[in-house]
Amino acid sequence: MSKPLPPTAAVKPHSDTRHGIARQDPYNWLRAHNWQEVMRNPDVLDAEIRNYLEAENNYFEAEFGAPHAGLQEEIYKEIRGRIKEDDSGIPTPDGDYAYFSKMLEGKQYPQLIRTPRGGGAETVLLDCNVEAGDGYFGFGGAAHDPQHRYLLWSCDRKGSEYYTIFVRDLKTGKELDDQIERANGGGVWASDSKSFYYTELDDNHRPYRVLRHVIGTPQSEDSVVYEEKDSGFFVGVGKTLSDNYITINAHDHQTSEVWLIDAKTNGAPFVVAPRETGHEYDVDERQGELFIRTNHGGAEDFKIVTAPVTAPGITNWTELVPHRDGTLVLDVVVIINHMIRLERFEGLPRLIVRHLGTGHEETIRFDEEAYALGMSVGYEFDTNTIRLSYSSPTTPSRVYDLNLETGARVLLKEQQVPSGHNPDDYETKRLFATAPDGERVPVTLLYRKGFETDGKAPCLLYGYGAYGMSMPAGFSIAALSLVDRGFVYATAHIRGGMEKGYRWYKQGRHQHKANTFTDFIAAGEMLIAEKYTAEKRIVALGGSAGGMLMGAIANLRPDMFAGIIAQVPFVDVLNTMLDDTLPLTPPEWPEWGNPLASPEDYALIASYSPYDNVTAQDYPPIFALAGLTDPRVTYWEPAKWVAKLRATKTGDAALFLKTNMGAGHGGASGRFDRLKETALTYSFALWAVGLAKTKPDQ
Numbered sequence: 001m002s003k004p005l006p007p008t009a010a011v012k013p014h015s016d017t018r019h020g021i022a023r024q025d026p027y028n029w030l031r032a033h034n035w036q037e038v039m040r041n042p043d044v045l046d047a048e049i050r051n052y053l054e055a056e057n058n059y060f061e062a063e064f065g066a067p068h069a070g071l072q073e074e075i076y077k078e079i080r081g082r083i084k085e086d087d088s089g090i091p092t093p094d095g096d097y098a099y100f101s102k103m104l105e106g107k108q109y110p111q112l113i114r115t116p117r118g119g120g121a122e123t124v125l126l127d128c129n130v131e132a133g134d135g136y137f138g139f140g141g142a143a144h145d146p147q148h149r150y151l152l153w154s155c156d157r158k159g160s161e162y163y164t165i166f167v168r169d170l171k172t173g174k175e176l177d178d179q180i181e182r183a184n185g186g187g188v189w190a191s192d193s194k195s196f197y198y199t200e201l202d203d204n205h206r207p208y209r210v211l212r213h214v215i216g217t218p219q220s221e222d223s224v225v226y227e228e229k230d231s232g233f234f235v236g237v238g239k240t241l242s243d244n245y246i247t248i249n250a251h252d253h254q255t256s257e258v259w260l261i262d263a264k265t266n267g268a269p270f271v272v273a274p275r276e277t278g279h280e281y282d283v284d285e286r287q288g289e290l291f292i293r294t295n296h297g298g299a300e301d302f303k304i305v306t307a308p309v310t311a312p313g314i315t316n317w318t319e320l321v322p323h324r325d326g327t328l329v330l331d332v333v334v335i336i337n338h339m340i341r342l343e344r345f346e347g348l349p350r351l352i353v354r355h356l357g358t359g360h361e362e363t364i365r366f367d368e369e370a371y372a373l374g375m376s377v378g379y380e381f382d383t384n385t386i387r388l389s390y391s392s393p394t395t396p397s398r399v400y401d402l403n404l405e406t407g408a409r410v411l412l413k414e415q416q417v418p419s420g421h422n423p424d425d426y427e428t429k430r431l432f433a434t435a436p437d438g439e440r441v442p443v444t445l446l447y448r449k450g451f452e453t454d455g456k457a458p459c460l461l462y463g464y465g466a467y468g469m470s471m472p473a474g475f476s477i478a479a480l481s482l483v484d485r486g487f488v489y490a491t492a493h494i495r496g497g498m499e500k501g502y503r504w505y506k507q508g509r510h511q512h513k514a515n516t517f518t519d520f521i522a523a524g525e526m527l528i529a530e531k532y533t534a535e536k537r538i539v540a541l542g543g544s545a546g547g548m549l550m551g552a553i554a555n556l557r558p559d560m561f562a563g564i565i566a567q568v569p570f571v572d573v574l575n576t577m578l579d580d581t582l583p584l585t586p587p588e589w590p591e592w593g594n595p596l597a598s599p600e601d602y603a604l605i606a607s608y609s610p611y612d613n614v615t616a617q618d619y620p621p622i623f624a625l626a627g628l629t630d631p632r633v634t635y636w637e638p639a640k641w642v643a644k645l646r647a648t649k650t651g652d653a654a655l656f657l658k659t660n661m662g663a664g665h666g667g668a669s670g671r672f673d674r675l676k677e678t679a680l681t682y683s684f685a686l687w688a689v690g691l692a693k694t695k696p697d698q
Contacts (some may be wrong), residue, residue, distance in 0.1 A: 004059055004062045004063060006059055006646060006655065007052060007055040007056050007059055007646075008646070008647075009027055009030070009052055009639075009643035009646070009647070010029070010048075010052075011026040011027075011647075012026055012027075012028070012029045013026065014026060014028040014029070016028075016575075016578070018578065018595065018596070018602055019599040019602050021602070021606075023574075023606075023612070025575065025640075027639075027640040027643045027644060028575075028640075029048075029049075030049055030052065030636040030639045030640050030643070031634070031636040031640075032045055032046055032049055032636070033046075034046075035634065036203060036204065036205070038628070038629070039158070039160035039162070039205065039629050039631055040158065040160060040162060041158075042158065042628050042629055042661065042662070045628070049636075052639070053626075053628070053635070053639060053657075053659045053661070054661075056639070056642065056656075056657040056658070056659065057657075057658055057659060057661075059656070060656045060657065060658045063654070063656070064623075064654070064656055064684070064687070065658075065680075068683045068684075068687060068692060071683045071686065071687075071692055071693075072676070072679045072680050072683045073679070075481045075678075075679040075682050075683060076675055076676050076679035078419070078480075078481050078696065079477060079478050079481055079675050079678065079679060080672065080675055081418060081419035082417045082418065082419050082421065082477040082480065083418070083477065083671075083675075084415075084416045084417075084418055085103060085104070085105040085106060085107075086102075086103065086104055086105040087102070087103045087416075088100060088101075088102045088103075088113075089101045089102065090387075090399060090412050090413055091115060092378040092379060092387075093117050093378065093379070093380065094144075094148075094378070094379035094380060095117070095148065096116065096117055096148070097114050097115065097116065097117055097148055098114070098115050098116070098117050098119075099112070099113070099114050099144065099379075100112075100113050100115075101113065103671075104129070107129045108129060108132065108669075108671055108672055108673065109127075109128035109129045109131075109132050109137065109139065109669075109671070110128055110139075111124050111126065111127045111128065111129070112124070112125045112126040112127075112128075112142055112151075112153075113125065114144075114148075114170075125142075125144075125151050125168070125170060126142060126151060126153055126168065128155075131155065132669075135157060135662065136156075136157055136158060136159050136662050136663055136668075136669050137155060137156075137157060137669050138155060138156035138157070138159060138161070138163075138666070138669050139153075139154075139155055139669075140153070140154030140155055140156060140163045140165075140183075140185045140186050141153070141154065141185065141186045142154075142186065143186060143187065143188065143189060144170070144189075145189045145193040145196075146189060146191055146193050146243065147193040148170065149169070149170060149171065149193060150167055150168065150169060150170060150176075150193065150215070151167070151168040151170055152165060152166070152167060152168075152186055152187045152189065152196060153165070153166055153168065153186065154166065154180075154183060154185060154186040154187070158629050159627055159628075159629040159630070159660075159662065159663040159666070159669070160205075160629040160630075160631055161184075161205070161631050161632075162181075162182055162183075162201060162205070163182075163183045163184065163185055163186070164179060164180065164181055164183065165179070165180035165183045165186060165187050165198060166178075166179060167179075167215065176215065176216075177216075178213065178215055178216065178217075178219075179219070180198055180213060180219055180222075181219065182200055182201045183198050183199065183200060183201070184198075184199040184200065184201050184207035184236075185199070186198070187213070187237075188237050188238060188239050188246060189239075190212070190246070190263050190264075190266055191243060191263045191264045192264075192266070194214060194215050195212055195213060195214045195215065195266065196212070196213055197210055197211070197212050197213075197225065197237050197246055197261075198210070198211060198213065198237065199211075199235055199236060199237050204231075204581055204582070204583055205583035205631045206231065206234060206583050206587075207234050207235050207236065208227065208228045208231075208234075208235055209224055209226060209227040209228060209235060210224075210225050210226040210227075210235060210237050210248050211223060211224050211225065212225050212266065225248075225261065225268075225269060226248050226250075226259060226269055228250050230250075230586075231580070231586040231587075232252050232586035232587050232589060232590075233250045233251060233252050233255075233257075233587065234250070234251060234252070234587050235248065235249070235250050236248070236249045236251075237249075239263065240283070240284055240285040241284065241333065241334065241335065241377060241381045242284075242285050242286060242287075242334075242381045243263060243381065244262070244263055244264070244285055245260045245261060245262060245263055245285055245309075246260070246261040246262075246263050246269075247259070247260060247261075247283060248260075248261070248269055249282070250275070251280075252586075252587045252588075252589075252590050253467060253468075253587065253588065253590050253591045254277070254278055254280065254590040254591075255275055255276070255277050255278060255279060255280065255590070256275070256279070256280045256281055256282065257271065257272075257273070257274065257275035258271070258272045258273070258281065258282065258283045259271050259272070260272060260283070260285075260309070260312075270312075271312075272290065272292070272307075272312040272313075273292075273296075273312065273313060273314050276296075278295075279294070279295065279296055280294070280295050280302075281293060281294035281295070281296065282332075284332060284333065284334045285309060285334070286334045286335075286336070286356070286381075288308060288309050288310070289306050289307070289308060289309065290306060290307045290308070290309055290312055291304060291305075291306055291320070291332055291334045291339060292304065292305050292306070292307060292317065293329055293331070293332045293341075294317075295502070296314060296317075297323075298323075299323035300323070300325070300501070300502045300503060300506075301323060301324065301325060301326065301327055301328045301329065301501050301502050301503075302323065302328065302329035302502070303319060303321055303322055303323040303329065304319075304320045304321035304329065304332055304339075304341065305317040305318060305319050305320055306318050306320050320339075321341070321354075325501075326345065326346075326500075326501050327343055327344075327345050327501075328343060328344045328345075328498055328501045328502060329341055329342075329343055330342045330343060330344055330349070330498075331375075333375065333377050333386075334356075335377055335381055335382075335383055335384070335386075336381060336382045336383065336384070337355060337356055337357060337384060337404070337405075338353055338354060338355055338356060338384070338386075338404050339353075339354045339356055340352070340353050340354075340375060340377070340386055341354070342373070342374075342375060344470065344498070344499070344501070347430070347442050347493065347499050347500060348365070348370070348371065349371075349372065349373040349374075349472075350363055350364060350365040350373070351363070351364040351365075351373065351375055351388070352364075353386075353404055355404075362407075364388070364402070366390060366392075368392045368394075368395070368428070369428060369429060369430045370392060370393060370428050370429075370430045370444045370473035371390060371391065371392040371395070371473055371474075372389075372390070372391050372392070372472035372473055372474035372475075373388070373389070373390055374388070374389040374390075375387065375388055375389070376389075384403060384404045384405045385401050385402065385403055385404065386401075386402050386404065387399060387400070387401055387402075387412075388400045388401075388402055388409075391415070391474045391475035392428060392473060392474070392475060393426070393428040393444065393445075393446040393473055393474070393475060393476070393479075393489075394423045394426040394427065394428050394446065394475070395423050395475060396414060396415035396416075396417060396421065396423075396475050397414070397415040397474070397475055398411060398413070398414050398415070399411075399412045399413045399414075400412060415475065417477065421480070424449065425448060425449055426446060426447070426448055426449060426483065427445075427446070427447060427448075427449050427451070428444065428445060428446050428473070429444075429445045430442060430443070430444055430445075430473075431443045431445060431526065431527075431530070432526075433492070433519070433522040433523040433525065433526035433527075434522060434526070435495075435515065435518060435519050435522045436518050436522065437515070439495070439507070439515075439519070441492060441493065441494055441495075441519045441522055441523055442492075442493040442499055442500070443490055443491065443492050443493065443523045443526065443527070444473045444490065444491045444493065445488055445489070445490050445532065446479060446483055446488070446489040446490075447483060447487075447488045447489070447532075448483055448484065448486075451488070453530060453531040453532055454531055455528070455531040455532075455533065455534045456534065456537075457486055457487065457488050457532060457533050457537065458486065458487050458488070458533065458537045458538075458539065458562070458685075458689035458691065459487060459488040459489075459490055459527055459532060459533035459537060459538045459539070460479075460482055460487055460488075460489050460490065460538075460539050460541055460685055461490045461491075461492060461520070461523060461524055461527070461538050461539070461540050461541070462489075462490065462491045462492070462540075462541045462542065462546075463491070463492040463494050463516075463520045463523070463540070463541075463542050463546055463549050464494075464496070464497060464542060464543075464544075464545060464546040464549070465492075465494040465495060465496030465497055465508050465516035465519070465520070465545070465546065465549055466496045466497075466508070466509070466516070466544075466545035466546070466548075466591070467496070467505075467545065467591065468496075468497060468498045468502070468505040469497055469498070470493070470497045470498050470499045471491050471493055471497060471499070473491065476489075478675070478678050478682070481679075481682055481696065482682055482685065482686070484696035485686065485691060485694045485695070485696050486691070486694070487685075488527070488532050488533055490523070490527060490532075492519065492520050492523035492524075494508065494515075494516050494519035494520050494523070494549075495507045495508030495512070495515040495516055495519050496508025496509060496513070496515075496516040496545075509591050509592070510590070510591065510592060510593050510604075511593075511604060513592070513604075513608060514607075514608060516549060516552075517549060517552040517553055517556060517608065518556075520540075520549055520553055521553060521556065521557050521560065524538050524540075524557075524560050524561075525560075528560075535559065535560055536559075536560070536561070536562050536620075537562055537689055538560060538561050538562060539561065539562055539563040539564070539565065539684075539685040539688050539689060540553060540561050540563075540564045540565070541564075541565045541567075541681070541685070542565075542566065542567070542569070543566070543567030543568055543569070544567070544568050544569070544570055544632065544633055545570050546567075546569075547566040547567055547568060547569020547570050547571060547624075547633065547638075548569060548570040548571055548573060548610060550564050550565070550566035550569055550571075550610075551566060551569055551571040551610025551611070551641060552608055552610050552613075554610065554619055554620070554622065555610060555613045555614065555615065558617060558618060558619045558620055559618075561620045562620060562621070562688045562689045563620050563621040563622070563623070563684060563685060563687075563688025563689070564619075564620055564621070564622045564623070565622075565623050565625075565681050565684060565685065566622065566623070566624045566625070566638065567624075567625045567681070568625060568626060568627055568630055568632070568633045568638070569610075569624060569633065569637065569638050569641065570633045570637060571609070571610040571611050571637050571638060571640075571641040572609065572610075572611040572636070572637040572640055572641065573592065573605055573608070573609040573610070573611070573612075574595060574602070574605045574606050574609040574611075574612055575609075575611070576634075576637065577589065577592055577593070577594070577595050577596075577601075577605055578595050578596055580596065582634070583631050583632070584631075584632060592605060593605055610641060611637070611640055611641050611644060614641070614644045614645055614648050614649070615648065616648055616649065616650055617649065617650060618649070618650050618651035618653065619645065619649045619651065619653055619655070620653055620688070621653045621654040621655070621656075621684075621688050622642075622645065622653075622654070622655050622656070623654075623656045623658070623681065623684045624638040624641065624642050624656065624657045624658070625638070625657075625658050625659075625660070625677075625681075626638040626639060626657065626658070626659040626660070627659070627660045627663045627666075628659055628660065628661045628662070628663070629662075629663065630663075635659055638657060638659075639657060639659070642655060642656075642657040656684075658680075
């Protein structure tokens with residue numbers, strides 16, 4: 001049988017001139033002119049575009065999918081075997097009840113359960129497996145009302161993140177006639193249990209206004225309580241833990257503005273501090289006092305101030321926790337007697353508990369070399385208990401309740417690995433790579449105990465590096481399938497995240513974006529120099545903005561990598577930042593620059609945009625994944641990138657594009673279907689280093 005030929009995308013002349021510079025983009029036709037409609041109804045996609053995407057899918061299936069189906073299934077079964085399929089969450093009390101989620105054996109989606117607070121018969125409030133049917137089902141969350149009579153829940157059935165909100169009567173188990181379309185996720189209840197607030201998406205898929213819906217009335221009568229006029233700002237709605245105030249947060253990536261609504265009176269919103277470019281803050285409330293995490297006044301790593309609700313402006317702010325260089329304040333939660341803040345210091349998270357009566361503080365940290373730490377406080381404000389979650393690359397997740405008055409810590413749950421897991425079989429290590437400008441880049445490693453640094457091992461090197469998002473050093477049941485086959489699993493904590501404070505983020509955005517790419521390359525070079533791996537033994541992995549990283553390092557150092565996996569990759573950066581109709585473009589100009597307004601930003605983005613910098617050179621094998629209804633990284637970005645690579649690159653290394661024709665940015669919606677996608681990418685990683693037939697070590 002003859003070997004199938006890769007698809008060839010049509011070349012159609014298209015020129016774009018900005019700031020006196022003309023660029024040719026012969027694959028521009030892959031961008032559907034009616035993309036907004038395609039997000040809501042994929043069936044209206046132009047036939048020529050659909051035929052090309054399906055041709056790429058068929059080519060991938062013939063060349064890689066089918067030949068390695070056995071390996072994918074083997075890895076899928078391994079990962080699934082590490083999941084306790086019939087798993088229940090920990091009940092969280094609220095008034096007379098406790099709420100939790102439950103996963104059933106063999107089922108893709110959770111059930112939402114309620115019991116009496118002290119325990120007793122379980123009532124299934126919502127079974128997402130029933131609601132999902134056979135198609136895509138993106139669950140947008142659920143919220144019970146203060147009187148425990150109704151349940152707000154939402155879902156997206158296209159993968160396009162247009163959510164529909166439903167209201168379920170918990171006495172009858174049936175939906176009310178109330179139904180909200182074009183919502184950005186779920187809703188937030190007012191105190192009266194008769195109304196709720198939600199955020200609506202505009203025609204360009206931007207959350208731009210907050211509305212209040214009264215139960216029993218049509219959506220057309222919902223009142224607009226806030227509307228954002230700046231297309232560069234997104235709007236979100238929430239509620240303080242005290243239940244006293246609805247919060248409206250208008251923000252881009254560097255500036256925020258918070259408005260409050262009295263949740264009992266449903267009055268007009270009032271602003272805490274008017275927006276100032278570069279000022280980020282968020283708000284919690286206790287007994288008429290606001291607790292504000294802010295970077296105002298040069299507090300780069302944030303500080304905490306207080307202010308009266310009745311006079312919340314900056315002139316009335318009183319410093320409670322001062323700014324300290326290098327100690328990043330990530331989150332603040334206030335309960336009846338305590339304030340808890342999550343910090344990151346020297347790259348590791350820690351919790352600081354402050355008694356608001358005495359001012360006494362205690363620090364909660366763990367001793368491992370790298371770990372992930374989180375907190376939650378449930379539904380209730382009048383409590384002295386918080387919930388901690390902890391894991392490390394070798395240690396499965398553990399959840400504790402911590403009594404802040406007594407210091408007692410109770411282990412509530414430890415993640416079970418049914419197929420077996422001995423943490424002592426693995427080692428984790430934190431190393432540092434030296435970037436070209438001398439910065440030390442943290443790199444977290446996981447490998448099997450007894451590993452020899454002889455330069456022979458394959459390595460999966462993961463990176464992201466954008467939006468200030470830090471990559472936690474947590475436990476991954478999936479990663480073990482590579483580690484057990486001899487891989488080093490490495491996470492590069494590159495600039496663009498906030499692992500080393502807000503400064504780390506600033507040095508990896510806008511004018512300094514190139515640091516993200518060179519940090520990642522430095523991490524690979526360090527692993528080679530220290531003989532954890534070797535050149536052409538590294539498989540790079542990144543998604544979304546991390547997919548931009550994949551495209552950039554493919555152009556900069558193709559010789560280093562055995563393979564590159566780019567998941568929903570943001571690779572057509574210049575064209576996207578020039579298209580102000582796209583959902584994320586205006587809000588992301590502070591992150592990348594505005595090439596429409598600034599010739600300097602145009603030149604900057606053009607210098608690294610992966611699509612624009614594809615050249616005639618040998619590239620390693622590349623596997624790109626896309627989602628047809630993805631509103632964040634539109635399907636045509638990876639499609640155009642692969643088309644240009646195929647027409648331009650030299651050599652015969654494999655190049656694959658797989659587009660999920662029924663999903664968006666997050667890929668498949670069901671938990672087992674997502675595992676199959678992970679197994680597929682890991683199959684590619686193993687194949688890229690010549691280990692496609694290797695069995696795991698046990």
